[in-house]
Amino acid sequence: MAGLYVHIPFCESRCVYCGFYSTILSALRGRYVEAMCKEMELRKDECPEPMETVYLGGGTPSVLSGPELDSLFLYINKVFLKGGDTRSLEITMECNPDDICKAGFRLPPMVNRVSMGAQTFADERLRFLRRRHTSGQVGTAVRRLRDMGIGNISVDLMFGFPQETLADLNHNLDEILRLGVEHISAYSLMYEEGTPLYRMREQGKIEDIDEELSLRMYDTLILRLEEAGFEQYEISNFARPGFRSRHNSSYWSRVPYVGIGAAAHSFNGRDIRSWNVADIRQYVASIEKGECPSEAETLDEDTQYDDLITTSMRMREGLDIRALKPKYKEYLLKRSKRFLDSRLLQLDGHRLHLTRAGLYISDSIMSELMW
Numbered sequence: 229m230a231g232l233y234v235h236i237p238f239c240e241s242r243c244v245y246c247g248f249y250s251t252i253l254s255a256l257r258g259r260y261v262e263a264m265c266k267e268m269e270l271r272k273d274e275c276p277e278p279m280e281t282v283y284l285g286g287g288t289p290s291v292l293s294g295p296e297l298d299s300l301f302l303y304i305n306k307v308f309l310k311g312g313d314t315r316s317l318e319i320t321m322e323c324n325p326d327d328i329c330k331a332g333f334r335l336p337p338m339v340n341r342v343s344m345g346a347q348t349f350a351d352e353r354l355r356f357l358r359r360r361h362t363s364g365q366v367g368t369a370v371r372r373l374r375d376m377g378i379g380n381i382s383v384d385l386m387f388g389f390p391q392e393t394l395a396d397l398n399h400n401l402d403e404i405l406r407l408g409v410e411h412i413s414a415y416s417l418m419y420e421e422g423t424p425l426y427r428m429r430e431q432g433k434i435e436d437i438d439e440e441l442s443l444r445m446y447d448t449l450i451l452r453l454e455e456a457g458f459e460q461y462e463i464s465n466f467a468r469p470g471f472r473s474r475h476n477s478s479y480w481s482r483v484p485y486v487g488i489g490a491a492a493h494s495f496n497g498r499d500i501r502s503w504n505v506a507d508i509r510q511y512v513a514s515i516e517k518g519e520c521p522s523e524a525e526t527l528d529e530d531t532q533y534d535d536l537i538t539t540s541m542r543m544r545e546g547l548d549i550r551a552l553k554p555k556y557k558e559y560l561l562k563r564s565k566r567f568l569d570s571r572l573l574q575l576d577g578h579r580l581h582l583t584r585a586g587l588y589i590s591d592s593i594m595s596e597l598m599w
């Protein structure tokens with residue numbers, strides 16, 4: 229089992245918090261799509277295992293035209309899916325709600341899951357974030373996707389905005405639950421260096437919310453989504469039964485994946501990680517010459533152990549300690565002791581996982597468990 233990630237780095241405008249590799253310059257879009265098709269051909273033998281999931285992320289994949297998406301899927305199907313039956317695969321496309329609401333919007337026929345960023349249902353906050361959609365468009369987009377036959381929809385929500393209150397969060401939760409979607413990803417607002425949001429905070433124009441309030445928000449989120457029938461299967465991800473994201477779960481379970489496009493990362497499932505250059509011009513020029521513009525690193529055993537901690541401990545099931553060599557198992561159990569004693573970690577049989585209390589300080593626990 230393996231996954232395919234395809235990176236579409238184009239956006240119509242930039243959101244203030246965005247730290248992803250994306251651009252508003254669309255001049256190279258046609259050549260970029262052709263280059264991605266060529267990259268797939270160049271790397272066709274890289275992953276011998278069958279692809280179980282395909283994920284078009286960005287950027288904003290929904291800014292691509294119908295013909296551009298058709299040619300991408302032609303190659304995805306031919307090169308990596310070998311023209312087989314795709315109905316049992318999970319094929320996700322990230323879309324912006326405003327794109328879905330445009331007249332004439334259509335999804336490539338193979339797509340069976342859509343991931344959409346709602347972020348908040350307060351229009352003034354959407355404007356502050358410089359999102360292009362309005363809160364009303366999220367509901368319209370969900371209805372349009374249902375009409376198109378999409379039975380698996382994921383919506384992203386953010387919390388912890390400057391001056392946000394618990395009542396604001398509860399309103400957002402009411403709205404997101406009214407959508408009736410199958411999957412919700414919820415993240416606290418991050419201030420990534422280099423973003424306009426980060427600069428605003430540096431200049432004192434906005435303030436981080438209080439840490440205690442942020443924890444209460446996370447707690448509220450978990451309680452309300454669980455009450456509504458969602459399972460928290462990962463620190464930031466909630467799904468109705470049977471609707472976990474198979475693609476993202478494969479990242480956390482260290483399944484091999486191939487990343488196509490500028491800035492896309494790949495992993496062989498064992499010890500090699502590679503990444504394409506994060507520059508569209510260089511990417512296109514290199515692929516047009518028949519060369520993959522990527523760098524790779526071989527992970528030593530200690531790094532593989534650290535990666536296992538930071539991926540599998542994010543999952544509800546945690547880490548199967550039988551997968552570790554004796555030296556790492558012994559180290560992990562020793563480092564875990566005080567967290568087990570204070571009920572921040574739990575060992576069920578062979579599985580070591582965070583407890584509900586441990587979720588709130590997952591980053592510091594994971595860093596303590598690392599080599």
Ligand code: SF4
Pocket residue numbers: 238239241242243246247248250286287288
């Ligand atoms: S739409 Fe997504 S990728 Fe594009 S700027 Fe906004 S957050 Fe970044």
